[in-house]
Each structure stands twice: as structure tokens, then as C-alpha cells.
Amino acid sequence: MxxxxxxxxxxxxxxxxxxxxxxxxxxxxxxxxxxxxxxxxxxxxxxxxxxxxxxxxxxxxxxxxxxxxxxxxxxxxxxxxxxxxxxxxxxxxxxxxxxxxxxxxxxxxxxxxxxxxxxxxxxxxxxxxxxxxxxxxxxxxxxxxxxxxxxxxxxxxxxxxxxxxxxxxxxxxxxxxxxxxxxxxxxxxxxxxxxxxxxxxxxxxxxxxxxxxxxxxxxxxxxxxxxxxxxxxxxxxxxxxxxxxxxxxxxxxxxxxxxxxxxxxxxxxxxxxxxxxxxxxxxxxxxxxxxxAEATPPTxxxxxxxxxxxxxxxxxxxxxxxxxxxxxxxxxxxFARRQLMNASFNRWQLANAYGAFGTVTKERIEIVVEGSADEEGVEWREYEFRGKPGDVRRMPRQFAPYHLRLDWLMWFLPLGHSFDDWFTAFLVRLLEADAPTLALIRVDPFDGERPRWVRAVSYRYRFATRAEKRADGVIWVRSRRRVVLGPFGLR
Structure with missing residues (x-):
């Protein structure tokens, strides 16, 4: 210098x-x-x-x-x-x-x-x-x-x-x-x-x-x-x-x-x-x-x-x-006792406070969104997201540095005490078969048609062991917990 x-x-x-x-x-x-x-x-x-x-x-x-x-x-x-x-x-x-x-x-x-x-x-x-x-x-x-x-x-x-x-x-x-x-x-x-x-x-x-x-x-x-x-x-x-x-x-x-x-x-x-x-x-x-520098001004x-x-x-x-x-x-x-994480102290977002993962989740709970086309809601099919775990045989993909915002917020859902307004609106868009919303996800099980019902189900996911991968060809092992929201239909 x-x-x-x-x-x-x-x-x-x-x-x-x-x-x-x-x-x-x-x-x-x-x-x-x-x-x-x-x-x-x-x-x-x-x-x-x-x-x-x-x-x-x-x-x-x-x-x-x-x-x-x-x-x-x-x-x-x-x-x-x-x-x-x-x-x-x-x-x-x-x-x-x-x-x-x-x-x-x-x-x-x-x-x-x-x-x-x-x-x-x-x-x-x-x-x-x-x-x-x-x-x-x-x-x-x-x-x-x-x-x-x-x-x-x-x-x-x-x-x-x-x-x-x-x-x-x-x-x-x-x-x-x-x-x-x-x-x-x-x-x-x-x-x-x-x-x-x-x-x-x-x-x-x-x-x-x-x-x-x-x-x-x-x-x-x-x-x-x-x-x-x-x-x-x-x-x-x-x-x-x-x-x-x-x-x-x-x-x-x-x-x-x-x-x-x-x-x-x-x-x-x-x-x-x-x-x-x-x-x-x-x-x-x-x-x-x-x-x-290619050309420095005369000192x-x-x-x-x-x-x-x-x-x-x-x-x-x-x-x-x-x-x-x-x-x-x-x-x-x-150096504060109650340190803020990812906080901005001015309107222009300069000299911010940063940090991540002060605590680590020990169990992976996924919210799986399902839809049904029949009136009685007997057969349910899953919507597949682009990045978050779903199909247990699908290998996770590398997306970063690209940011899949919907998938990230889906991870936060099980950590909260209630479902956010955006998620309710998301379920309504699925019931409407809204094309721009469906473009955000990987698989629409109804191929653009409207389902009769949608619901949210919680599953516990864990990575398959090497033995489970060899035996069943799976990346994830999951166990169903309960229906956490729904079923919902359009009036």
C-alpha cells in the first residue's frame, strides 16, 4: 500500500x-x-x-x-x-x-x-x-x-x-x-x-x-x-x-x-x-x-x-x-449480549450486521403439498418443488448462486407456529391452476388442470444410509406425520 x-x-x-x-x-x-x-x-x-x-x-x-x-x-x-x-x-x-x-x-x-x-x-x-x-x-x-x-x-x-x-x-x-x-x-x-x-x-x-x-x-x-x-x-x-x-x-x-x-x-x-x-x-x-493500473497519472x-x-x-x-x-x-x-443477526441500522442498508445459523435444526420436517381431483378426496398427488426435498429418489440439485425463493420459504414453514399469508395464497393459486405460480414448481401432477382439493402434510425426512441407498435406490427416507392444513377447495 x-x-x-x-x-x-x-x-x-x-x-x-x-x-x-x-x-x-x-x-x-x-x-x-x-x-x-x-x-x-x-x-x-x-x-x-x-x-x-x-x-x-x-x-x-x-x-x-x-x-x-x-x-x-x-x-x-x-x-x-x-x-x-x-x-x-x-x-x-x-x-x-x-x-x-x-x-x-x-x-x-x-x-x-x-x-x-x-x-x-x-x-x-x-x-x-x-x-x-x-x-x-x-x-x-x-x-x-x-x-x-x-x-x-x-x-x-x-x-x-x-x-x-x-x-x-x-x-x-x-x-x-x-x-x-x-x-x-x-x-x-x-x-x-x-x-x-x-x-x-x-x-x-x-x-x-x-x-x-x-x-x-x-x-x-x-x-x-x-x-x-x-x-x-x-x-x-x-x-x-x-x-x-x-x-x-x-x-x-x-x-x-x-x-x-x-x-x-x-x-x-x-x-x-x-x-x-x-x-x-x-x-x-x-x-x-x-x-x-495500465496508465497512472503523473504523481x-x-x-x-x-x-x-x-x-x-x-x-x-x-x-x-x-x-x-x-x-x-x-x-x-x-459485542452486544443480544447480538442481532442480519440487521440493517440505516435506510440505505450500509454497514449491516450479518450472521447465520445461530442454532441448527436437528430434525428435518418438510411440508408436502398435495392435491386431489376427485370429489371425495381419496387419491392424493404431490406437487414437486424445484429445490426442496420431495421425491425420495431424486438427487438434490445445485442451484446456488441462483436463489429459489419459494423453496427457501417452504423450509421455514415447519419452524413457525402458524402458516404465513403467502402460503394460504399459494394454495389458492394451486386450486386455480394459476400458470405463473405453477411455473415456479417442478411438477404439477394435474398438468395444468384444477384440482378439487389441496392440503399440506408434514413428513420427517432423513438421508438414506449407504445400505438403504444400495437396497432401495433412495436418497431420502421419510415418514408421514400428519395433515397440518386443509383439505381446502374453492367455493
Missing amino acids: DGFAAVDFGFAREVLQRGIAALYLVAFLSSLNQFRPLLGEHGLLPAPALLEWVGQKAERRRMLHPTLFSRIRYSDRRLVALCVAGIVVAAVLVVGIPQWGPPWGPMLCFLALWLGYMSIVSIGQTFYSFGWEMLLLEAGFLAAFLGSNDQPPPTVVIVLFWWLVFRLEFGAGMIKIRGGREWRDLTALMYHHETQPMPGPLSRQAHLLPRWFHRGEVVGNHFAQLVVPFFLFAPLLSLWVDGPVPQIVGAVAASIVILTQAWLVLTGNFAWLNWATMVIAFSVIGLPGVGA DAPWVLSGLPLFWVIITSAVGLLYVVVSAPAMRNL
């Missing part, structure tokens, strides 16, 4: 800008495919109804995060236009075209992505209530100030990315230590691979590993999240200490974060959470001479500091000062 310029972090900037833009592309694509049936004009939780309710009183408007749809009336067509525009801008950034211009070029592009996606998240209600939504928003805001290829990245922005990784990892580690006993007695991962919201193709193999391996996983997790994050700031010592040691220490710490997140990618489907963490962790890896010019234009130093320094102010609640939260 060289004062205002992180001269050895050109490669890190390349990974950050292109990686974050790629995740925005996935996020806008997910919204393009799913927002309308979930939250559109005729969705399960219509966003126009929320906006109308918010608009009735000033104090309600302050409860809503900023959204373009508070100024422009929501319509499904405008939502589609916003998503398509977001995909185009993100794709251009992935290719790297704006990065070849002045620094305000990529800045405007990333700020457009940030504001555009915030406009969706703000009206997304429970379908957009995941921690990785605010993570992507914060990462996009910071990426706007990384600059362009003709100059080194600003030190202050690179350090702010380190602060983001620290909050991600250390916050998650503290949540676990303060959470369920299973994290302290090292048994959490004996259950997690099986009971996580959406298992992946390798989740069963991970679950069947020996108990000593799972205990080692927990120890490794605690080390990666409670010890390693402090070493992410080691490259700052290069401002006062000569030699490569500080950057090597930081790179090793970042590599540990990346490797642990890669294991989670292999064994689960956590949308873009793990992918975003890996991308952001690259901010700590400094490689001298790799990805360096003896009065409008240049450490190879950065003076106006850009002023802008990025202002961002740094802003973060000093807005980070205070997040810092207090990390």
Missing part, C-alpha cells in the same frame, strides 16, 4: 468489480423470473398493496427502505424493465467496459445496480428478507468507489471491503458461540448437512462422513470465523513495516475464508451468500504487479495524490468518513 493508493490490489479490484457485478446479474435474473408470481400485481403478496398501505401515512413511508416504486407507480412491466436494465448493466461490468473509462463510469454503473436492486428488495417483503440481499447491496455500494483501470484502487475502499468481510465472518462466529449448544459441544454439523434449507448434490455424502470429521468441521469453522478475521487487516501494517510479511499474512487469512466458503458451496445451496463472501475476501489478496501533478486524481481522493475519503459514522451500531452489535 502507498498512502491513498492500494497499489498492489489491482487484481483484487478486478475480482471485486467483475464478481460483484456477476452476482447482481444473477440477482436481477432471479427477480425477473420470480418476482411477478410472488410479489407482482397478482402475486402471493402483491407489492402494490404494500406500497398503497405505506403511502397512506408518513410514518409508514419512513419504515420502507428507498425504492423507485415510491416515486413511480409499480407495474409488472416496469419491474421487468428494471430487471432487464440491471442484467444489461451488470453484464457490461462483468465484461469490464466501464472500467476502461474514468472512475466515475463504473461508479455510476454500480450505484445504478445498488439503487435498482434496493428498489426491489425494499418491496420484496418476506421473499427478500434474507441476509445476502443486504450483503449484495452493501458490496455493490462499495464497489462503486473502486475506480477504473487507469489508476490504482483507493486504500480506503479496499479497507472497507476488509471491514465487510470481518463483519460477515466474525458476526457469524459470534452468533454461533452465543447460539445453540450444538456449536459449543461440536455436534452442529452432525445435523446441518441433512437439515439445511436446501441440500445440494454432495450434502448426503457430507452428512455420512464420520462424527470425528464433523467435530473437526465445527472447530475449523470457529477458527475461520472467530480468529482468522482479525488477520484480514494485516496488510495495513505494510504502511509502516517493510517487506512482504503483512500481505502474506492477509492473503493466508483470506485464503482460509475462501476455502471454508468453498466447502459450503460444495455441500449446500445458500444462494449467493458463500459466493459473495469468497469474492469479497479477494479484497485482502495483494499481488504486486498483477492487475496493476508530481498538483491534482494527483499517490497516483489518484484529487477529486477521486476526496470522494473516496468522504465514503470512508461516512462508514466511520454508520459502522458504530454494527461494531456495538458484534
Whole structure:
């Protein structure tokens, strides 16, 4: 590092800008495919109804995060236009075209992505209530100030990315230590691979590993999240200490974060959470001479500091000062007795608190939705979802970083004390054989025809042992519990 310029972090900037833009592309694509049936004009939780309710009183408007749809009336067509525009801008950034211009070029592009996606998240209600939504928003805001290829990245922005990784990892580690006993007695991962919201193709193999391996996983997790994050700031010592040691220490710490997140990618489907963490962790890896600026302004010019234009130093320094102010609640939260998980402390969702899986579910209960076409409700057929377990012979698929929002919320249903309004609306859409809703699931057992009845049945699922897999060819073993809702029919 060289004062205002992180001269050895050109490669890190390349990974950050292109990686974050790629995740925005996935996020806008997910919204393009799913927002309308979930939250559109005729969705399960219509966003126009929320906006109308918010608009009735000033104090309600302050409860809503900023959204373009508070100024422009929501319509499904405008939502589609916003998503398509977001995909185009993100794709251009992935290719790297704006990065070849002045620094305000990529800045405007990333700020457009940030504001555009915030406009969706703000009206997304429970379908957009995941921690990785605010993570992507914060990462996009910071990426706007990384600059362009003709100059080194600003030190202050690179350090702010380190602060983001620290909050991600250390916050998650503290949540676990303060959470369920299973994290302290090292048994959490004996259950997690099986009971996580959406298992992946390798989740069963991970679950069947020996108990000593799972205990080692927990120890490794605690080390990666409670010890390693402090070493992410080691490259700052290069401002006062000569030699490569500080950057090597930081790179090793970042590599540990990346490797642990890669294991989670292999064994689960956590949308873009793990992918975003890996991308952001690259901010700590400094490689001298790799990805360096192509053309650096003359350092003896009065409008240049450490190879950065003076106006850009002023802008990025202002961002740094802003973060000093807005980070205070997040810092207090990390060490608070009642630590908040995935919490935002300001309307712009900057300097948030992160964390996941403070407790681990020890038993997997699935809500299976069934329909019947006969008047007496004798024969029942199952609706198959794309990602969540259903057919016991079907191998779980890898969907991440794509986010299947309906499937994820289905996992939360057995954990609550009552069924949410969206689920009741979902059952009504199935009774109506609503085509956009049916497009969200994998198999409609009635091929577009209306069933007479629908109901929700709870099952206990567990991964099949190796012997059960050889004997019966099954991935899951399940046992029926009870009908938890219904039968319902349309009047």
C-alpha cells in the first residue's frame, strides 16, 4: 500500500468489480423470473398493496427502505424493465467496459445496480428478507468507489471491503458461540448437512462422513470465523513495516475464508451468500504487479495524490468518513449480549450486521403439498418443488448462486407456529391452476388442470444410509406425520 493508493490490489479490484457485478446479474435474473408470481400485481403478496398501505401515512413511508416504486407507480412491466436494465448493466461490468473509462463510469454503473436492486428488495417483503440481499447491496455500494483501470484502487475502499468481510465472518462466529449448544459441544454439523434449507448434490455424502470429521468441521469453522478475521487487516501494517510479511499474512487469512466458503458451496445451496463472501475476501489478496493500473497519472501533478486524481481522493475519503459514522451500531452489535443477526441500522442498508445459523435444526420436517381431483378426496398427488426435498429418489440439485425463493420459504414453514399469508395464497393459486405460480414448481401432477382439493402434510425426512441407498435406490427416507392444513377447495 502507498498512502491513498492500494497499489498492489489491482487484481483484487478486478475480482471485486467483475464478481460483484456477476452476482447482481444473477440477482436481477432471479427477480425477473420470480418476482411477478410472488410479489407482482397478482402475486402471493402483491407489492402494490404494500406500497398503497405505506403511502397512506408518513410514518409508514419512513419504515420502507428507498425504492423507485415510491416515486413511480409499480407495474409488472416496469419491474421487468428494471430487471432487464440491471442484467444489461451488470453484464457490461462483468465484461469490464466501464472500467476502461474514468472512475466515475463504473461508479455510476454500480450505484445504478445498488439503487435498482434496493428498489426491489425494499418491496420484496418476506421473499427478500434474507441476509445476502443486504450483503449484495452493501458490496455493490462499495464497489462503486473502486475506480477504473487507469489508476490504482483507493486504500480506503479496499479497507472497507476488509471491514465487510470481518463483519460477515466474525458476526457469524459470534452468533454461533452465543447460539445453540450444538456449536459449543461440536455436534452442529452432525445435523446441518441433512437439515439445511436446501441440500445440494454432495450434502448426503457430507452428512455420512464420520462424527470425528464433523467435530473437526465445527472447530475449523470457529477458527475461520472467530480468529482468522482479525488477520484480514494485516496488510495495513505494510504502511509502516517493510517487506512482504503483512500481505502474506492477509492473503493466508483470506485464503482460509475462501476455502471454508468453498466447502459450503460444495455441500449446500445458500444462494449467493458463500459466493459473495469468497469474492469479497479477494479484497485482502495483494499481488504486486498483477492487475496493476495500465496508465497512472503523473504523481508530481498538483491534482494527483499517490497516483489518484484529487477529486477521486476526496470522494473516496468522504465514503470512508461516512462508514466511520454508520459502522458504530454494527461494531456495538458484534459485542452486544443480544447480538442481532442480519440487521440493517440505516435506510440505505450500509454497514449491516450479518450472521447465520445461530442454532441448527436437528430434525428435518418438510411440508408436502398435495392435491386431489376427485370429489371425495381419496387419491392424493404431490406437487414437486424445484429445490426442496420431495421425491425420495431424486438427487438434490445445485442451484446456488441462483436463489429459489419459494423453496427457501417452504423450509421455514415447519419452524413457525402458524402458516404465513403467502402460503394460504399459494394454495389458492394451486386450486386455480394459476400458470405463473405453477411455473415456479417442478411438477404439477394435474398438468395444468384444477384440482378439487389441496392440503399440506408434514413428513420427517432423513438421508438414506449407504445400505438403504444400495437396497432401495433412495436418497431420502421419510415418514408421514400428519395433515397440518386443509383439505381446502374453492367455493
